[in-house]
Amino acid sequence: MTGDRAAGRVLRRGALPDVTYDVCVVGAGVVGSAIARELARHPGPRIAVVDAADDVGEGTSKANTAILHTGFDAVPGSLEARLVREGQRLLAAYAAESGIPVEPVGALLVAWDDEQLAALPGLLEKAVRNGYDAARLIGPDEVRAREPHLGPGALGALDVPGESIICPWTTTLAYATQAVRSGVDLLLGCRVERIDAAEGLHVLRTGRGVVRARYLVNAAGLHADTVDRMLGRDDFGVTPRRGQLLVFDKLARGLVRHILLPVPTALGKGVLVAPTVYGNVLLGPTAEDLDDKTATGSTEEGIAGLREKGRRILPALLDEEVTAVYAGLRAATEHEDYRISAHKEQRCVTVGGIRSTGLTASLALAEHVAGLLGDVGLDLKDAGEPDPVRMPAIGEAFPRPYQRADLIAADPAYGAVVCHCERVTRGEIRDALASTVPPVSLDGLRRRTRARGGRCQGFFCGAEVRALLEGGEGPVSR
Amino acid sequence: MSVERFVDVLVVGAGPAGLATAAGLAAAGVGEVEVVERDQEAGGAPRHCPNRGFGRFGTTGPQYAERCVTAAVNAGAVLRTGVSVTGWASPLTLDATSPRGLERITARAVVLATGARERPRAARLVAGTRPAGVFTTGELQRSFHRHGQHIGTRAVVVGAEPVSFAALDTLRQAGVEVAALVTGHPRHQAPRARAADARLRHGVPLLTDATVTELLGRGRLSGVLLRHRDGRTARLACDTVVFTGEFVPDHELARRGGLTMDPGTRGPAVDSAFRTAHRGVFAVGNVLHAVEPARTAAHEGSLASAAVLRHLLDGDWPPAAVPVRVTPPLAWAAPNRLTVDEPDDGFTLRVTEFVPSPRLTVTQDGRELFRARRRRPAVPNRPFRVPGQWTGRVDPRGGAVLIALSAGRG
Ligand SMILES: Cc1cc2nc3c(=O)[nH]c(=O)nc-3n(C[C@H](O)[C@H](O)[C@H](O)COP(=O)(O)OP(=O)(O)OC[C@H]3O[C@@H](n4cnc5c(N)ncnc54)[C@H](O)[C@@H]3O)c2cc1C
Numbered sequence: 001m002t003g004d005r006a007a008g009r010v011l012r013r014g015a016l017p018d019v020t021y022d023v024c025v026v027g028a029g030v031v032g033s034a035i036a037r038e039l040a041r042h043p044g045p046r047i048a049v050v051d052a053a054d055d056v057g058e059g060t061s062k063a064n065t066a067i068l069h070t071g072f073d074a075v076p077g078s079l080e081a082r083l084v085r086e087g088q089r090l091l092a093a094y095a096a097e098s099g100i101p102v103e104p105v106g107a108l109l110v111a112w113d114d115e116q117l118a119a120l121p122g123l124l125e126k127a128v129r130n131g132y133d134a135a136r137l138i139g140p141d142e143v144r145a146r147e148p149h150l151g152p153g154a155l156g157a158l159d160v161p162g163e164s165i166i167c168p169w170t171t172t173l174a175y176a177t178q179a180v181r182s183g184v185d186l187l188l189g190c191r192v193e194r195i196d197a198a199e200g201l202h203v204l205r206t207g208r209g210v211v212r213a214r215y216l217v218n219a220a221g222l223h224a225d226t227v228d229r230m231l232g233r234d235d236f237g238v239t240p241r242r243g244q245l246l247v248f249d250k251l252a253r254g255l256v257r258h259i260l261l262p263v264p265t266a267l268g269k270g271v272l273v274a275p276t277v278y279g280n281v282l283l284g285p286t287a288e289d290l291d292d293k294t295a296t297g298s299t300e301e302g303i304a305g306l307r308e309k310g311r312r313i314l315p316a317l318l319d320e321e322v323t324a325v326y327a328g329l330r331a332a333t334e335h336e337d338y339r340i341s342a343h344k345e346q347r348c349v350t351v352g353g354i355r356s357t358g359l360t361a362s363l364a365l366a367e368h369v370a371g372l373l374g375d376v377g378l379d380l381k382d383a384g385e386p387d388p389v390r391m392p393a394i395g396e397a398f399p400r401p402y403q404r405a406d407l408i409a410a411d412p413a414y415g416a417v418v419c420h421c422e423r424v425t426r427g428e429i430r431d432a433l434a435s436t437v438p439p440v441s442l443d444g445l446r447r448r449t450r451a452r453g454g455r456c457q458g459f460f461c462g463a464e465v466r467a468l469l470e471g472g473e474g475p476v477s478r
Numbered sequence: 479m480s481v482e483r484f485v486d487v488l489v490v491g492a493g494p495a496g497l498a499t500a501a502g503l504a505a506a507g508v509g510e511v512e513v514v515e516r517d518q519e520a521g522g523a524p525r526h527c528p529n530r531g532f533g534r535f536g537t538t539g540p541q542y543a544e545r546c547v548t549a550a551v552n553a554g555a556v557l558r559t560g561v562s563v564t565g566w567a568s569p570l571t572l573d574a575t576s577p578r579g580l581e582r583i584t585a586r587a588v589v590l591a592t593g594a595r596e597r598p599r600a601a602r603l604v605a606g607t608r609p610a611g612v613f614t615t616g617e618l619q620r621s622f623h624r625h626g627q628h629i630g631t632r633a634v635v636v637g638a639e640p641v642s643f644a645a646l647d648t649l650r651q652a653g654v655e656v657a658a659l660v661t662g663h664p665r666h667q668a669p670r671a672r673a674a675d676a677r678l679r680h681g682v683p684l685l686t687d688a689t690v691t692e693l694l695g696r697g698r699l700s701g702v703l704l705r706h707r708d709g710r711t712a713r714l715a716c717d718t719v720v721f722t723g724e725f726v727p728d729h730e731l732a733r734r735g736g737l738t739m740d741p742g743t744r745g746p747a748v749d750s751a752f753r754t755a756h757r758g759v760f761a762v763g764n765v766l767h768a769v770e771p772a773r774t775a776a777h778e779g780s781l782a783s784a785a786v787l788r789h790l791l792d793g794d795w796p797p798a799a800v801p802v803r804v805t806p807p808l809a810w811a812a813p814n815r816l817t818v819d820e821p822d823d824g825f826t827l828r829v830t831e832f833v834p835s836p837r838l839t840v841t842q843d844g845r846e847l848f849r850a851r852r853r854r855p856a857v858p859n860r861p862f863r864v865p866g867q868w869t870g871r872v873d874p875r876g877g878a879v880l881i882a883l884s885a886g887r888g
């Protein structure tokens with residue numbers, strides 16, 4: 001149905017379009033992008049997404065543990081439990097259709113002491129209350145047989161076969177791509193600084209000018225409380241809870257088969273060890289309550305603490321090279337559940353407190369928010385299906401371009417490896433630069449292709465990748 | 479589908495080591511000697527180092543690389559660039575990707591000459607933000623000398639070994655002011671004249687006993703935090719930081735092939751004939767010892783060609799050799815396995831700290847095989863050689879050979 005609608009624009013600088021939108025979504029994270037995509041299924045409304053950053057998914061959505069949760073351990077009966085459960089199903093199907101890398105590796109919650117072991121039956125029961133029936137308790141021998149590289153002392157585990165790993169970057173990008181192709185304007189580099197109300201319109205003052213819209217969705221993640229205050233409301237406050245993570249080289253991938261989740265106890269939560277869809281291994285995250293919503297740096301203590309905990313879980317992991325250290329901020333609030341509310345008189349919906357499950361829940365959140373917008377008066381009828389997208393194959397579970405004779409025969413650029421550690425070809429970089437939502441930074445290009453994301457961090461390919469990003473003039477002679 | 483091909487010898491990597499191996503083999507009349515190189519140009523790491531200090535008489539890196547290439551090609555080796563070897567299909571069969579498609583190449587002998595790289599910031603676990611302006615020497619040299627990219631305005635160089643001073647040269651040519659060289663060691667580890675030149679003529683301070691603990695800045699680097707061994711901390715403003723040295727072998731293929739690795743060098747374990755644990759698979763150059771000068775890598779290449787040739791002629795592959803181990807402050811030895819009756823070229827060692835008037839002992843099962851003293855100190859990040867005249871006395875059925883180094887009294 002969206003085939004007959006003109007594609008939207010991706011605007012990163014210059015004047016904003018002089019358009020009165022029906023809906024403006026503030027925040028182009030995984031949640032805001034999913035909402036825009038969902039709304040764009042309807043032929044009526046003109047939609048804009050605004051984000052302060054110069055790319056989609058530059059906030060918490062780029063820095064998480066990349067797990068597609070079953071929701072087995074959610075608070076039973078909560079909105080989060082329902083949306084995670086539904087979102088998991090929706091995203092698994094969407095990922096398969098769109099080529100978003102996913103691997104259904106399953107999870108083991110490994111108990112390392114008696115207290116943790118004693119907590120497992122309760123978790124199993126909670127899983128059942130959350131409608132998840134496939135979990136079961138397994139003994140130490142089965143744990144060891146299934147994870148031969150585990151450190152000594154595992155007493156047992158809860159086996160949760162439905163947990164998967166997914167690519168968070170491709171997910172956000174797929175939503176944004178489909179939204180833009182269905183007519184949504186993506187206004188980047190636009191921080192919303194003030195929101196005024198005028199004649200049935202929200203007037204958003206941004207660093208780059210004014211955006212007018214009849215309806216507003218606040219999907220500003222860590223800043224959802226700030227944006228809410230611009231609307232005159234004070235329902236919750238966001239406390240950033242930092243999670244630092246270490247990424248280990250792909251040569252470590254053989255050490256772990258499942259997502260190894262910690263067992264939460266009164267003494268706090270441990271860390272996880274999980275494979276990634278790119279073939280790395282993650283160790284983390286920490287959980288640190290902070291005041292600063294920009295504190296996405298890692299710390300010496302954080303890194304040392306993670307290594308200490310990781311050594312117990314998977315000793316051999318520590319001998320492998322670390323290819324990245326990063327930190328994400330969970331948008332924690334004073335409430336246990338998501339903070340989603342609709343306000344008829346203000347024609348807006350706030351999507352707040354999407355703390356640690358937003359990637360999984362994103363498609364269900366989007367459906368839920370579209371429903372709420374309908375409740376507060378937005379005319380959403382004749383939903384259709386957007387044209388499918390096919391995202392670049394940057395996961396290891398399926399053949400990558402460098403492995404495909406057919407692709408290379410049709411276009412030799414897919415045989416020209418530029419980034420050797422991650423085996424990214426010139427063809428893939430070219431495609432990313434020409435895509436619907438192209439990257440403007442090396443990090444943006446890395447999230448789309450993995451170029452420079454490997455063990456050498458640019459020692460071999462950094463200069464050439466930068467040259468391709470900056471406009472591809474060839475080598476100079478000096 | 480992959481194209482299947484057969485050659486006599488497949489050399490992976492066209493750096494000085496791989497090219498010298500290929501040149502030797504082709505000159506000896508081995509039929510098909512093929513070198514595959516993933517870069518667009520052959521020559522290896524020296525291609526990107528415009529400084530002099532390669533070979534004799536002030537040869538620059540690119541000149542040296544060119545000579546290595548010419549020698550291999552003139553000898554009759556086939557050199558193919560833009561071909562990435564991506565993995566193993568069977569013990570002597572490798573998969574490769576190039577714009578011409580996929581290939582599966584089987585050889586009578588495989589030589590891994592994949593070189594080494596510097597450890598980047600993440601591998602060194604330096605905390606902080608993830609701004610732009612963070613380099614290794616390798617990336618810095620390619621960015622400036624090859625692509626003419628803008629580097630920055632004020633840099634901190636992490637490391638004070640020979641390659642760190644090469645980074646300094648590149649920064650100077652790129653118009654970048656250098657705030658300091660920072661090393662965790664008590665002294666620099668470069669030739670004296672080099673260090674004096676940086677300090678006296680160019681006024682670059684050398685901060686010793688200090689480490690960079692954190693990077694600062696959003697978007698672009700704004701500074702680094704330093705910590706001195708005594709606990710003092712300081713902040714240096716800069717928009718560029720270059721992590722130099724701390725080389726590690728580029729060992730992916732070796733590991734994917736299941737070769738036994740040496741825990742010290744982190745490269746494949748080899749004996750003095752460059753034999754790995756797998757029959758027919760050799761390894762040579764900086765993948766064995768990160769890093770030695772280019773001439774050493776090339777010299778090894780010619781020794782390796784003789785060893786490969788012998789294997790092609792007699793098919794011999796002596797059984798598991800005696801391991802060579804080291805104790806701190808030695809970090810590693812290469813080669814690190816001993817096949818008795820093998821002619822050898824001695825051993826290269828590395829120390830983790832300065833050792834004045836070093837005394838060296840080599841033992842096997844408590845029996846002393848060799849003892850020596852040196853007047854010059856052993857210096858971290860610099861080669862330290864041990865001759866191999868004692869290897870004839872190694873018991874092939876005995877335990878590991880142990881090399882130890884300790885400080886003498888003046
Ligand atoms: C360490 C960690 C691990 C996690 N692991 C998982 C996991 O395994 N599985 C899972 O499902 N979830 C996980 N999560 C949670 C998940 O990452 C988040 O729930 C999700 O990314 C939230 O998306 P969002 O779009 O709400 O927020 P964000 O991605 O933060 O997007 C908000 C956007 O709003 C923009 N913005 C803010 N203020 C303004 C303004 N004034 N004007 C314009 N734009 C503005 C920001 O620039 C940002 O791009 C994890 C989170 C963390 C931190």
Ligand SMILES: Cc1cc2nc3c(=O)[nH]c(=O)nc-3n(C[C@H](O)[C@H](O)[C@H](O)COP(=O)(O)OP(=O)(O)OC[C@H]3O[C@@H](n4cnc5c(N)ncnc54)[C@H](O)[C@@H]3O)c2cc1C
Binds near residue numbers: 493494563764
């Ligand atoms: C920044 C820097 C400065 C240096 N300065 C000096 C100096 O001043 N003087 C000096 O004597 N030495 C110097 N060296 C060291 C010198 O460059 C090395 O000793 C020499 O290059 C080692 O040769 P090699 O053949 O072992 O490895 P390399 O030269 O590293 O060659 C390895 C080759 O293998 C290729 N390769 C790797 N994997 C694959 C694969 N899977 N498929 C295909 N090809 C592959 C690589 O692309 C590379 O071309 C410097 C090194 C560096 C990095």
